[in-house]
Amino acid sequence: MGDTKTEEILAPLRARVKEQGDLVRKLKTDGAPDLDVKKAVAELKTRKKILEDKELSLAPSYTFDRAKMEDLLKRRFFFDQSFAIYGGITGQFDFGPMGCAFKANLLHAWRQFFVLEEQMLEVDCSILTPEPVLKASGHVDRFADLMVKDVKTGECFRLDHLIKAHLEKIAADKKTTQETKDECQDIVVKLDGMTKDEMAAVMTKFSMKSPITGNELTEPIDFLRPETAQGIFVNFKRLLEFNQGKLPFAAAQIGNAFRNEISPRSGLIRVREFTMAEIEHFCDPSDKSHPKFEKIRHTELLLYSACNQMDGKPAEKTTIGVAVDKGLVANETLGYFMARIQQFLVKCGVDPLRLRFRQHMANEMAHYACDCWDAECLTSYGWIECVGCADRSAYDLTQHTQATGIRLAAEKKLTEPKVVDVVEATPNKGLLGKMFKKDAKTITDALSNLQISDVDLLEKKLNFEGSYDLILGEQTYNLNKEMVAVKRYQKTLHVEEITPSVIEPSFGVGRVMYAIFEHNFKQRDNDEQRTYLSLPAIVAPLKCSVLPLSSNPEFAPFIKQIFDDSSGSIGRRYARTDEIAIPYGITIDFDTLKEPNSVTLRERDSMGQVRIPLDDIATVVHNLSYSKQNWSDIESKYPKFEQQESKGV
């Protein structure tokens, strides 16, 4: 995107983004009304979109035929729409044998790369989530993730989409008054931050019905867990204990989550049910350095900073070390995970030239986050968010602490002991019990929870008036010096309590899979019909095929030997193996029958072939499949096998 002519075309679009970006900044600095800021941001987004669309249209294009790829993926049952024989459900997909194996391999690689290499604590938590948990996490009140149902057909609609469509239709109607039009536009702008009750009120006010049947709609209803993260947060105490009370540590979870997406034609991108792989790295908020940062310091990433977005500038390539040093990426731990995310994605087949990290702008970032970068992949749908990487600060643990009264905190050793003054109201439990019977415990509890200023007051009252009125609800308890004493003393602290910060890399597994599909869908030179998937061996559903040259029974014992030696990683009976991404293929031919027995091994992407002794083949395939050797090692070690490849392969 850097050449002069392209930049000439983009320059005015960049300027329009910057103009609006500056306006947003100014409105914020001036403390303008919320609605004005939101409107300006909406306009900024529109201008950014125009710029991005133009950029993409001018960029060197990838020859890619989505219909052809989808045909392959469906035909070979990588995935397809769920319940197709029942008419299909939009936004839900089933993975067939090849898709399921690809997914399992991707998740296995993820476990190796993150959980095992970084010694994370993996958990597996409930999907069914009680409402109070989602309330504390902010999902019930703040997220737009509610749905309503057609009371007769049971059809579901995502409420925010429904409101938006309904109001835009009203606003577009010529008969609508200007006043109503303005109201509609205001609501659409504010929709993002609306609570469940506010949305319900809009539904009622505009008498919204099902757009399909005209039937009544139910009240907004909540749903299953919208992310797997909460399972980790509510288990924080146990995990900290498991880690022997020490920070930092990370927990990880792979699991399904649900969202009320109703939007057709986006394949695996917008789905109602999806697998997430999430990491929550808990650390000291005052020390977000990472012990392994030096190992990845020189990794180059394409960073699209919030600032560049506001200024209409393009993404820039830089090392993560420089980005953290400059303060562009908030801290080492966040930067460390960004580099690791890139390494993982590329290893599993994402094209590094179609990968960028986009920083959330202040207006799109959750209010509690201090920094957030999305790993985005360029696909035929545009840039899509595949992995989020956010510093969520102490938000989640604080919220759950407030909701439950259970302190989700860690102890941090002080560099040197600290002496503090302690003031306590000490009850005479025996006497209180005698005097106040069953209320005694309530009184004792209340005394232990008094603020320092209240204890001061209590002391004063006892000293000057001889008694103190403790008011609890509608009850007043008159306490005297015998019932309660005030103690003052000093205590030496060796630890302090801190609420850890959370750095959260969060993978949308289906989206990562989709990006890998697109980036690896290829066709042979000179033959558009010969399409194939160049998935890296590590994630390919099957590692190797075995095809005898003919059904000659003499070949059978060799097939069996190869299978027995290689325990399961080898597929047979698969025609057109390139389409199901099998990276290596063994051919058994008449030369195989001769001593010393040998077979041909073919590599999918280069279509190169070598001749390998039968006894070596299992080890070679295993080493190739798990990146212990690469194809050029094999080509240099074994004789090349020259034969024209038939078109049917």
Add this chain to the structure above:
Amino acid sequence: MGDTKTEEILAPLRARVKEQGDLVRKLKTDGAPDLDVKKAVAELKTRKKILEDKELSLAPSYTFDRAKMEDLLKRRFFFDQSFAIYGGITGQFDFGPMGCAFKANLLHAWRQFFVLEEQMLEVDCSILTPEPVLKASGHVDRFADLMVKDVKTGECFRLDHLIKAHLEKIAADKKTTQETKDECQDIVVKLDGMTKDEMAAVMTKFSMKSPITGNELTEPIDFLRPETAQGIFVNFKRLLEFNQGKLPFAAAQIGNAFRNEISPRSGLIRVREFTMAEIEHFCDPSDKSHPKFEKIRHTELLLYSACNQMDGKPAEKTTIGVAVDKGLVANETLGYFMARIQQFLVKCGVDPLRLRFRQHMANEMAHYACDCWDAECLTSYGWIECVGCADRSAYDLTQHTQATGIRLAAEKKLTEPKVVDVVEATPNKGLLGKMFKKDAKTITDALSNLQISDVDLLEKKLNFEGSYDLILGEQTYNLNKEMVAVKRYQKTLHVEEITPSVIEPSFGVGRVMYAIFEHNFKQRDNDEQRTYLSLPAIVAPLKCSVLPLSSNPEFAPFIKQIFDDSSGSIGRRYARTDEIAIPYGITIDFDTLKEPNSVTLRERDSMGQVRIPLDDIATVVHNLSYSKQNWSDIESKYPKFEQQESKGV
């Protein structure tokens, strides 16, 4: 359970079971009213339970302290109640790092043992399931799996349990009339087969409220998928195609399913959300032989047949070959899977002495199944069903075919071509279109769907009366000889269409895990406090620990080398490794520092120790972990290391 004295005590109880079993048989033969049969079966169940409880009380007891085991499992966070900081949810559990690793290893072993070894087609289907699918599968109408919610608190109750408790309470009330008592008892007996609407009617009739708050209850509501199997059935066509149209083949799925269990105090046994691993083996209904049956023919299983259950007799040990030959187990494929299930369970840690296969009695078997055996494990909760293994015949595919109109069938090559007579009503489409306009297609479709007898009638009418009245709904179409002709001819068929039978092994993963926990919870001789889990290495969360004798920095490079060599299967920083089931432990001591470097390796169950060269250790641990060598191989190869073990380990 075979000794004479025990049998003397059990004899009268066995007789009482047999007496009732015979009565049930007689009632069925006589075609007695449904309610009478159900009542007799209920009594049979009661008597069986009395017999079983007595049997268990007389059997050699396993010293097992459930409270102590649960304490260990919670303390080391294998699992614990979900959302505990929010008060906890009954019937939902979160797996912590050790439980999650155990579960992942168990599922990995399952994939190896079933999916890879048997070349099954693994799929991964949606959890959210549309109601028509559950209606066709029989879940909506027939299963008792409905819940109601307290309208104010949102608390959920399983409807059948609620009705049962409510009616039993009414029946027990002295003020209740005999008539109402009888009615209540009848409903309780019939509850199992009631539909959603019938249950709703009972709720209304007896004005049922929440037993906890007295609040109103919602209508019965449906739930998420109750089993993973349906995802496979609805994808049958794609899977058959993937398998190039050939039978038999098996599909497999690991996934979460949901049930409205509300029953406290049963740990992982009764849960609302659980992982299932299911196999659907599709085969020709007229040929259920299995090519690998000979390999497992001599496997001995403890079989508790339906007949023995009705007769009050105990379970009997027999080889699966004999059981299939005698017709006790319906067919080879079913028998093959039963043997494989046992092999798998034992490999993963189930005690073979506490494992039996119990056949469903006619009254508990789904009406469509031809045979069904549950692998049951003996635990402190009694015998619990862990794996079901059923021949579901063609039920599921037939149901979905009826519901969707899409034939879920396979083609079977006929041994010799078959000539059949074909009779067809052939429409003159052009003329029909002219005459009946938009109704023409409906008429054409109706003609092609006519039964043979209808075509005969059509031919007769056309010949003798010159026309035929085709009645479709309220419309009558008068057709003459120009509009429709009858063709008779012969056709040679090479294939016939068959609806495959389904053999379904279905694993309740949480229950299997629980049984393995119980069967492997042990305490050291002479020391009740030293409890440990003897999980087989293949499923153990961590394979090996590394503990330096002290924090001497000279040990550090050796720890690092061992880690680097063994890529992730080794845990460090874990104290009390026996409790988290780590099978092997490496100790680095001062002798390690001397050339040639060596370490001590300890085996958890025997507590035996050997001295091994540093360079060998990674390979040895790997081989032990994946059953390539066993401990006695190691003991015979390396010198024994004698040292008293400290009590703290």
